[in-house]
Structures are given as C-alpha cells and as structure tokens.
Amino acid sequence: MLDNTPNLQDEAARQFQICNSCRYCEGYCDVFPQLFALPEMTAASATHLANLCHNCRGCYYACQYSPPHEFDLNLPAVLAELRQDTWERHARPQALARVFHSHGVAVAAALIAGFALLFFLMATLRPESGEGFYAYLAHNAMVAIFAPAFLLPLAGLAYSLRSYWREIGGGRITWASLRHMGSSVARMKNLSGGADQGCNFEQGARYSNARRYAHQATLWGFLMCFAATSVATLMHYGLGWEAPYPFWSPPKLLGVPGGILLCLGTGALAWLKLRADPELGAARVWGGEMAFVLLLFTVSATGLALYAATGTGAVPALLAIHLGAVFAFFVLTPYTKMVHGFYRTAALLARR
Amino acid sequence: MLQYDVVVVGGGNAALCAAIEAAEAGARVVILESAPEHMRGGNSRHTRNFRCMHHGPLSVLTDTYGEDEYYDDLLRVTKGQTDPTLARLAIRDSEACLPWMERHGVIFQGSLSGTLSLDRTNAFFLGGGKALVNAYYACAEDLGVTIRYNAEVLHVDLSDGRFHSVTLADGEQIAGRAVVLASGGFQADLDWLTRAWGPGAENFLIRGTPYNRGVVLRDVLDQGAQSVGDPTQCHCVAIDGRAPKFDGGIVTRLDCVPYALVVNRDGDRFYDEGEDVWPKRYAIWGRLVAAQPDQIAYAITDQKAQGLFMPPVFAPVKAETLGGLAQALGLSGDALEKTVARYNAACQDGSFTPGVLDGLATNGLEPPKTNWARPLDTPPYYGYMLRPGVTFTYLGLKVSERAQVQGAHGPLPNVWAAGEVMAGSILGQGYLAGFGMTIGTVFGRIAGQEAASHAG
Numbered sequence: 001m002l003d004n005t006p007n008l009q010d011e012a013a014r015q016f017q018i019c020n021s022c023r024y025c026e027g028y029c030d031v032f033p034q035l036f037a038l039p040e041m042t043a044a045s046a047t048h049l050a051n052l053c054h055n056c057r058g059c060y061y062a063c064q065y066s067p068p069h070e071f072d073l074n075l076p077a078v079l080a081e082l083r084q085d086t087w088e089r090h091a092r093p094q095a096l097a098r099v100f101h102s103h104g105v106a107v108a109a110a111l112i113a114g115f116a117l118l119f120f121l122m123a124t125l126r127p128e129s130g131e132g133f134y135a136y137l138a139h140n141a142m143v144a145i146f147a148p149a150f151l152l153p154l155a156g157l158a159y160s161l162r163s164y165w166r167e168i169g170g171g172r173i174t175w176a177s178l179r180h181m182g183s184s185v186a187r188m189k190n191l192s193g194g195a196d197q198g199c200n201f202e203q204g205a206r207y208s209n210a211r212r213y214a215h216q217a218t219l220w221g222f223l224m225c226f227a228a229t230s231v232a233t234l235m236h237y238g239l240g241w242e243a244p245y246p247f248w249s250p251p252k253l254l255g256v257p258g259g260i261l262l263c264l265g266t267g268a269l270a271w272l273k274l275r276a277d278p279e280l281g282a283a284r285v286w287g288g289e290m291a292f293v294l295l296l297f298t299v300s301a302t303g304l305a306l307y308a309a310t311g312t313g314a315v316p317a318l319l320a321i322h323l324g325a326v327f328a329f330f331v332l333t334p335y336t337k338m339v340h341g342f343y344r345t346a347a348l349l350a351r352r
Numbered sequence: 353m354l355q356y357d358v359v360v361v362g363g364g365n366a367a368l369c370a371a372i373e374a375a376e377a378g379a380r381v382v383i384l385e386s387a388p389e390h391m392r393g394g395n396s397r398h399t400r401n402f403r404c405m406h407h408g409p410l411s412v413l414t415d416t417y418g419e420d421e422y423y424d425d426l427l428r429v430t431k432g433q434t435d436p437t438l439a440r441l442a443i444r445d446s447e448a449c450l451p452w453m454e455r456h457g458v459i460f461q462g463s464l465s466g467t468l469s470l471d472r473t474n475a476f477f478l479g480g481g482k483a484l485v486n487a488y489y490a491c492a493e494d495l496g497v498t499i500r501y502n503a504e505v506l507h508v509d510l511s512d513g514r515f516h517s518v519t520l521a522d523g524e525q526i527a528g529r530a531v532v533l534a535s536g537g538f539q540a541d542l543d544w545l546t547r548a549w550g551p552g553a554e555n556f557l558i559r560g561t562p563y564n565r566g567v568v569l570r571d572v573l574d575q576g577a578q579s580v581g582d583p584t585q586c587h588c589v590a591i592d593g594r595a596p597k598f599d600g601g602i603v604t605r606l607d608c609v610p611y612a613l614v615v616n617r618d619g620d621r622f623y624d625e626g627e628d629v630w631p632k633r634y635a636i637w638g639r640l641v642a643a644q645p646d647q648i649a650y651a652i653t654d655q656k657a658q659g660l661f662m663p664p665v666f667a668p669v670k671a672e673t674l675g676g677l678a679q680a681l682g683l684s685g686d687a688l689e690k691t692v693a694r695y696n697a698a699c700q701d702g703s704f705t706p707g708v709l710d711g712l713a714t715n716g717l718e719p720p721k722t723n724w725a726r727p728l729d730t731p732p733y734y735g736y737m738l739r740p741g742v743t744f745t746y747l748g749l750k751v752s753e754r755a756q757v758q759g760a761h762g763p764l765p766n767v768w769a770a771g772e773v774m775a776g777s778i779l780g781q782g783y784l785a786g787f788g789m790t791i792g793t794v795f796g797r798i799a800g801q802e803a804a805s806h807a808g
Contacts, residue, residue, distance in 0.1 A: 021603035021665040024400055024480030027461035036465055061486060062479030064397050064601045068390065071603075194478055195459045205486040 008085055012046045012078050018071055019059075027194040028058040030184070030348075031079075048168040050082035051347035054190035056199030057280050058207075080282040087339050090160040090167075100335040102284055104291030110332055111295060114324035121145065122320050132244030136316050137323070139242070145327070153333045160334060161342055170350040181348040185219075188212050202275035211272050217265030219341075221300065224258025244310075256307065262300035269293050285337075292337040298325045356382045356498070357807035358800070359518055359528035361505045361568055363387065364394030365481075365789055366771025366796035367534035368488035372456060373800030374532075375495035379807050382526065383497055384518065386504035386535075387563045393485030394536050395560035395744060395772065395788075398601040400464070400481060401474040402453070402793065403786030404446045411450055412460045415472045419443050422473075426784055429635070433780020435580075441753055442778060442787075445794040450475060453793065457487030469631055474786040480602075481789075505535070505568055508767075510575045513759055515766045529807035530766040532799045533757065534792075537745035537772045538566020539586060540598065545742070548583035555647035557591060559741045562598040569748065569773055576760035577767075578750040581776025585746040587783045588638030593648060593737030594666050606736050607661035609637060610724050611706065612651035613695055614738070616644040619678070619687025621695070625651075626723035629707065630661075635783040642740040649738040650681055652688070655730040660706045668734040677733045696727040744788070746776035755799040766806050768799035 016035055019025065026032045031053050038045055057076045065071035084101060091097035099106045118137075127138040134142075184190060191199050191212040198209035232251040235241040245251045270293045278286045302322035309318050332338070358374040360367045363385025375381045385392050405422050406413050422443045426434060454460070459478040463471035470476075477484045492499065507519040508531065517527040538544045540562045545553040573579055595604035609625050610633070616622055623640050627633055641649045652674075671677035674692055675685035698717035704710060704726050713722045749769045750758045757767040757774075771792040778791055 017663070018603055018665055020663050021605075022480075022601075023464050024477075024483075024602070026464050027478045033465075058479060058483075062483040064480065064482050064599075065603075066390075069599065070596055194461065197459060206490050 008078065008082050009043050009046055012050065012082055013041045015073050015075050015078055016041055016046070016049075018065060018073060019075065022065075024064075025059040025062060028062075029054065029056060029190045029194065032059075034352075044168050045352070046082060047086050047164075048347060048350060048352060050079040051086060051164075051168075051343045052190075053079040053083070054188075054199075054344070055080055055281055056191050056193060056201075058193050058200055060280055061200045061205040074280065076280045077282070080280075083340070083343070084282040084285055086164060087160075087343060090163045091334055091339075092156055092159060097335045100332055101288045101337070104287035107288060107291035107295055107328075107332065107336065111298065111325060111328045114326075114328035114331075115321055116324070118320040118324040118327065122316065131242075133315075133319055134243070136319055139236075142323075146323075146330070149327055149330045153331055157334045157339065157342060160339070161346055164343060165346060165350075168347075168350055169352055170346060171352060173349055174351065177349050177351050181345060184348050185345065188216055188219075191215065202272045204277070210268065214265050214268035214272060217261045218269060218296070219265075221258045221261030221263070221265050222296070224254045225262060225300070225303070226258075228252070228255030228258060252307075255303070259300045259304045259307075263297060263304060266293050266297035266300065270297065289337050292332075295325065295329055295332070295336075299329050353517065354382075354526045356380050356526065356528045358382075358530050358532060358803045359515075359526060360384065360532045360534060360800075361508070361518060362394065362532075362534035362536060362771065362773075363392050363499075363501075364534065364536065364771060364792065365396035365399070365484065365488070366773075366792035366799075367394075367532065368396075368485070368492060369793050369796030370532040370534060370768070370770055370800030370803065371492050371497050372488065372495060373797045374804035374807075375492065375497050377801060377804035377808065379804040381492075381495075381497045381804075382528075383492065383499045384503040384505055384520070384526070385499065385501050387501065387561065389501045391561065391563065392489065392501060393482060393561075394564060396485050396792070397482040398480075398560050398599075399477070399484070399786075399789050400602065401470065401476045401786040402446070402450065402789045403474050403784060404450050404790070405443050406447050406450070410447070410475075411454065412462050412475050413450075413472060417473050422446075425473075426778075426787070429782030429784050430780050431782065433782075435777045437753060438751075439778045442791050442794045445797075446790045449790070449793045449797065452797070453484075456491045458484050459487070469629070470785065504563075507571055508533070508568060508575075510572065510577075510759075510764065510767070513761065514764060530768070530803035532796075532803050533568055533572065533749065533767065533769040533773055534771045534796060534799070535568040535773055536561070536564035536566075537586070537775075538569055538747070539564055539742045539745045541565040541567075544570075544583075545745075548745075548747075549642070552642060552647045555739060556588075556642070557593075557595050557600065557604070557739050557741045558598045559589070559591065559595075559600055559604065559743050560598075564744065564772070566745070572749065572757070572767075577764070578758040578760070579747060579776075580750045580774075581746040581748050581780065583745065583747040585776070585779075585781045587635065587743035587746075587779075587788070588642065588740050589634050589743065590637035590641045590649070590738040591741030592664060592666050593739040595739070595741065600741070603665040604741060605634065605662075606651065606664055606738060607634075608651050608653055608657065608664070608736055609633070611657040611660045612653045612736070613692065613721075613728055614649050614651045615683070615688060615691055616649050617646050617683070619684050619691050621691055621719060622649075624719050624722050626713070626721045626725060628723075629709065631785060635785075637738070638740040638742070641738050647740055650683065651736040651738060652677065652692070652728065653734045653736075654728045655732055656726060658734070664736065668736050670732050670734050672731045672733075674728075674733055677735050681735045681737070692728050695721070695725075696729060699725050699727045743783075744772045744775070746779055746781070748772070748774045748776035750774075751777060751795070754802050755795045756802065766803070768803050770795035770799040 357379035
C-alpha cells in the first residue's frame with residue numbers, strides 16, 4: 001500500500017471533488033466544513049482530513065453516490081487507507097509498522113513473546129525477598145525492563161508525530177485549539193453524528209451510539225489505568241510509599257475502575273467490530289486492528305485477574321502474563337492502532 | 353395470494369410517509385419498491401430539503417414563513433398553473449409535518465454552505481435525502497411494515513372501479529383492501545419523454561432514479577383514471593452535459609450561469625443570464641436549453657468568475673483564448689468571438705456585487721444581461737457544457753383533497769395517490785425548491801391515514 005500513496009491521494013481527491021459539489025454531509029463531522037473551506041485540494045490537506053476522520057460512516061450510508069453508483073464514493077474507506085498510509089509512512093522503522101498494523105498474528109506473536117520474556121525473567125531473577133509483586137520480580141528489575149520499553153517507543157512516536165505535523169503544516173498550538181481538541185475528544189464529538197444520534201457501524205444505515213460509548217469507556221479506562229501507574233510512581237519515588245497499595249489508595253481507586261472500564265470498552269469494541277462492514281474501513285488491516293483491541297482487553301483483564309488473585313498461588317503466573325501483555329502493548333505502541341489517538345489528537349489541534 | 357390491508361406502490365418519501373401513517377393506524381402494510389435495496393427511495397434519495405410554512409422559529413428554520421408568502425412564491429414559479437385548494441393544503445399542512453418528520457427519525461441541519469438564502473424557508477436533512485429515506489425505512493420496519501425490494505408493479509387491478517390487487521413483474525399477485533400509488537413520474541421512460549417532447553428528448557439527462565418509468569401511472573390512466581398536467585412539463589434544470597444519463601443527482605448542477613455568457617451550438621446567446629439570483633432561476637434553464645438546437649448550450653466565463661459559484665464536479669474546459677476555447681468545445685471560433693465582442697461592447701461601468709441583484713446591466717444588447725454583466729476579457733477562459741436534466745415529470749393523477757384518485761365516473765373508493773405521481777395537480781409548471789418533498793410528505797401522510805381508515 002505504501003507504494004500506492006499517489007494513487008490513494010488521487011482517489012481521495014476524486015471523491016473529495018464530488019463531496020465538495022454535493023455538501024449534504026456538512027453536518028456530520030469536522031471533516032466536511034474543513035474540506036469545503038479549502039481553496040484547493042493538496043496532498044497535505046488530504047492527509048490532514050484523513051486523520052481528522054473518525055470513521056463514523058455517516059457520510060457513507062447517507063451517500064447517494066455510494067457503490068454500485070458509477071461515482072463509487074466510499075469516503076470512510078479511502079480516508080482509512082490514507083490514514084493507515086500516514087501512520088506507516090511516518091513510523092520508524094516502517095517495516096515494523098507494516099507488519100503489526102496489518103497482521104493480527106504478528107501482534108499475537110509479540111504478546112506470546114512478552115509472556116515468555118517475563119516468565120523467563122521471573123524464573124532467573126527471582127529476588128531473595130520482597131513484598132507483593134516485588135516478591136516475584138524486584139522493583140529495580142521491573143524498572144530496568146519497563147522504563148526503556150515505555151520510553152523508547154514513546155520517543156519514536158514523538159519523532160513520527162513531528163514529521164506528520166510538518167507534512168500537514170499544523171501551525172502553532174494555541175489555547176483555543178487546545179480547548180477545541182479537548183472538548184472534541186472528551187465528548188468524542190466526531191462520533192456523535194452531529195446531532196448526538198451517533199454513528200453508523202454495527203447496524204448499517206441505522207444510527208447508534210454504541211461505538212461512541214464503547215470508545216469512551218476504552219479511552220477513559222485507559223487514561224485512568226495510566227494515571228494509576230503514574231500516581232504510584234510518584235508515591236514510590238516522592239513519598240517513599242511502596243507497593244503493594246491497599247484498596248483505598250489512589251493507584252487502586254484509579255486502576256480498578258479504570259481496568260473495568262477498559263475491559264468493558266475493548267470487549268464492546270471487538271464485538272461491534274465483528275458486526276460492522278469491513279469494506280468501510282482499511283480492510284487490509286482489519287486483523288491488526290482487532291488484535292490491538294484484544295491486546296488492550298488482555299492487558300486490562302489480566303490486570304483485574306491479578307488483583308482478584310491477591311494472596312493465592314495464581315499470582316506468579318498471572319503476574320508474568322499481565323506484565324508480558326503490558327510489555328507487548330508498550331513496545332508495539334508506535335506500530336499498532338494505538339497511534340490513531342495521537343494522530344487524531346494532532347489533527348484536531350491543527351490550525352491550517 | 354398474499355393479502356394486506358394497505359398496498360403501497362413505490363418506495364420513496366411519499367410511499368414511506370403513507371406506509372408509516374397506515375401502520376401506526378394499525379393496518380397491515382406492504383411497501384412494493386421496484387428498485388433493489390441499495391437504490392431504494394426513488395428520487396427522494398437525491399433531495400436535500402423540505403419547504404415548510406412556519407410561524408416563528410421552528411427546528412432549524414429561522415423567522416417566519418407564512419401561508420400567503422409561500423403561496424405567492426408558488427404562484428410566481430408556476431405562473432398561476434396550480435390547484436389553489438391543494439396547494440394551500442400542502443402549504444398549511446407542512447408546518448405540522450416537520451415535527452412529525454423529526455419524531456419519525458428525520459434529523460435536520462441548518463442551511464448548507466452556499467444556500468444561506470434558504471435558511472428561513474427550507475429545512476435541510478442531515479446527510480441529505482438518502483438519510484431521510486434510511487430513517488423512514490428503519491421506522492417502517494420497526495412498525496412491522498413488510499418491505500419488498502425488486503418488486504416492480506406492472507398492473508393495478510381496478511376492475512369494477514375499485515382496487516383489488518397488483519401484479520408484479522414476475523407474475524406474483526398481491527391483494528389489498530386499499531392501495532396508495534406513490535410510484536413517481538415517468539421521466540426515466542425515454543420513449544414516453546420522446547413522444548411528449550419530440551426527438552430532442554433523447555438528449556435529456558435524467559437526474560434521478562432510473563426506476564421511475566411511469567409503468568403504474570400509464571396502467572392506471574389506461575384504466576380511466578383522470579389525469580392532470582401537461583406531459584411536456586417537468587422539473588428540468590440545466591446540468592453538466594457530461595453527467596451520467598441517469599442518477600447524477602445534485603453534483604451535476606452548474607451554478608455558473610449568472611456570472612457567465614451562455615451561447616447555443618451556433619455561438620448565439622438566447623436568454624438573460626443575469627435575470628435573477630440562481631436559486632430563483634436554475635429551474636427555468638433546463639427548458640431554455642431544451643429549446644436550443646441539439647438541446648445543448650455552453651456557459652463561458654473568464655478568470656474573474658472563478659470562485660463565485662459552487663465548484664462543479666467535472667473540471668471545465670479551459671483555454672487561453674476564446675478561439676481556443678471555442679475549438680475545444682466544438683463551436684465556431686468566429687461566432688463565439690463575435691458574440692463576446694458584442695456583449696463586451698454593451699457592458700457598462702458600475703460596481704459588481706455577486707449574490708445580490710447588482711443592476712450591472714448591458715446597454716442595447718438583445719437579449720440583455722440585466723445583472724452581473726462584466727466584460728469577458730481576462731484569460732484563461734472556461735467553458736461548461738449544459739444539457740437539460742429532468743428531475744421529474746408533472747403529468748399525473750388527479751386527486752381530491754384527501755389524496756383520493758379520481759376515476760372516469762368519480763372517486764375510486766379505495767385508491768389514493770401521493771408524491772410525484774400526483775404533484776402535477778399543484779405544479780402545473782416551474783418549480784419551487786424543496787416543494788416536491790412537501791407535496792410527498794403532506795399527501796403521503798393523508799393517503800396513508802385514509803387508506804388505513806378505509807381498510808380498518
């Protein structure tokens with residue numbers, strides 16, 4: 001697909017031209033008003049609009065020109081392909097992005113490798129003493145593994161985003177653009193269908209808010225889990241208050257409901273994805289997308305299971321599995337669907 | 353033979369409104385849509401708004417649009433060719449229709465960019481007419497209406513002056529206590545168009561669905577139903593000559609005429625391009641072009657006009673000289689240059705203001721250009737080919753105020769009609785944007801209520 005960038009751009013430009021002469025979809029999302037305001041279509045504009053598109057599919061089901069009409073409009077699909085192309089083009093190394101975006105099997109293999117690595121480490125680095133999880137893997141060992149596994153991919157992602165920002169000419173970030181982005185993300189406005197009726201996904205031409213709510217649960221659940229880890233790090237280094245933490249402590253109060261939300265959200269997203277038409281997205285990466293959702297589900301489900309198993313003999317095995325999943329998730333961040341959140345946030349921030 | 357309370361022939365807006373009303377009244381209803389599912393909805397899938405009377409702001413509509421103003425707008429475009437009773441009924445009922453539409457799943461949006469002049473009179477559908485059609489089909493399904501696609505009705509049995517059953521293309525018969533005919537005009541039957549218009553009709557493009565072939569209309573007229581309207585009258589606009597033969601819809605329109613010079617095949621002008629703003633004139637230009645040799649015309653602009661009108665879907669022909677443009681368009685260069693020279697010489701000084709009648713008119717030119725008349729002198733020059741594009745024909749069934757179809761000897765007791773198939777009663781000629789959906793919704797609802805009440 002990377003070799004086809006110019007063809008994809010041409011196809012997007014062809015479809016945009018028809019949209020621009022019609023404009024019936026103006027009220028669905030942010031893409032159309034920005035499209036109609038463009039003096040002319042450029043490759044950078046097409047890339048920007050593709051990353052702004054949330055794949056709500058409203059414009060497809062409302063389209064009088066969708067196939068088999070000879071104009072053959074399928075904007076959600078061509079924009080999904082173009083987004084995919086953006087993510088793979090700006091990733092370093094590109095080859096990893098190509099493999100993990102398209103192949104669910106590769107994601108599964110990385111997950112199993114994560115399990116294996118953690119089982120191996122826990123078997124060979126078993127500490128003399130330690131409390132809670134640190135009885136199985138010492139705190140220093142965990143930091144030595146997870147700090148680079150978290151920070152290196154993040155640095156790679158930052159590089160990619162900078163390169164994307166330059167390509168689209170994102171401009172200076174202002175308070176106003178931050179506020180706009182924040183409110184769009186918090187309400188998932190671009191999946192609202194423009195009138196809160198929701199988008200078209202699992203029920204074809206009927207609107208539904210199921211995907212929007214499932215995505216919100218996933219997003220907020222993820223952020224709460226991330227906050228739980230961050231707070232725990234601060235408590236560890238700042239206050240000298242080391243894990244394990246009791247239930248009535250910030251890491252648990254954020255992490256437990258966050259994990260439940262993430263579990264429910266990703267489970268619902270996977271279920272909805274099975275019911276939606278794959279031809280309205282980037283069909284070639286369906287497997288990679290599904291594997292990514294299931295990876296997030298595995299991270300949250302094993303985290304909750306580990307908490308539930310506190311004090312039982314299942315803890316060491318569950319700990320290796322959970323940490324293995326987290327490890328795979330971190331390492332794959334720049335090369336999976338995880339990047340969509342970063343690119344889309346950037347697209348919502350861009351003032352062009 | 354399958355038996356229903358109400359058989360609805362057609363699958364567009366009027367048919368759906370009738371089916372929903374009938375089903376809500378408790379009737380067992382079947383919709384017979386001749387198109388396959390992905391093409392369902394007739395011409396409604398190409399529409400975008402609903403013209404609505406209202407007192408004070410209503411949903412997305414601003415200000416007030418009263419009955420008399422609405423009726424005057426209709427008289428102006430139809431030049432009085434309307435049934436005043438039916439027209440006023442459609443206008444008055446439109447106000448109650450809008451909330452009904454919202455309750456049945458239609459979502460409105462503010463007036464689209466480029467159509468600000470309509471934000472008081474026309475409520476736009478979010479996503480356009482196909483989204484409306486989708487909402488109504490979902491609603492009908494939820495109400496238990498049976499929906500049959502690829503179900504083309506060839507014959508409506510009206511023996512003994514009342515409805516008994518319909519016969520589908522595959523020979524299947526479906527019986528009902530009442531029928532609602534909402535099967536559209538005959539514009540997609542090019543032979544019929546040619547019989548009405550003459551051989552020039554072969555050059556017409558059909559903007560909407562290829563499934564409106566007037567089969568049911570013909571069949572019912574042949575059985576003595578009374579007709580209204582003139583077979584040569586239709587909603588006919590000037591569209592891009594490169595549009596598909598059928599189903600090109602909204603994007604094939606060309607909005608450049610007020611800022612252009614329009615010539616025919618021989619390079620001659622034939623009408624005042626600047627008579628009024630485009631939303632008030634687009635519907636007469638189809639007939640104007642249809643009256644020209646070969647049913648073709650060319651709108652010529654120069655660089656100055658770029659950006660003044662909605663972008664066309666097909667790129668215009670472009671050339672550095674008028675002669676070059678004429679050659680690319682297949683016109684005589686001499687003729688075009690002479691026409692432009694005469695026009696340029698007739699242009700006067702004054703201020704040019706797009707979008708409003710600026711009075712910048714030609715002097716001593718026949719026909720004149722009465723607004724936006726600037727010399728055509730700044731290359732590159734652009735050429736847009738125009739053809740007549742038919743939306744729907746006006747010849748239709750005569751109906752009563754209760755949408756009841758009139759037979760040779762009075763009303764048919766269990767036959768109703770709604771939508772384009774009877775719109776000719778109200779639209780004798782001309783067109784008012786968004787009024788087709790008003791007629792379809794108002795009379796579709798009435799027909800559905802009446803048919804259900806008869807069947808019950």
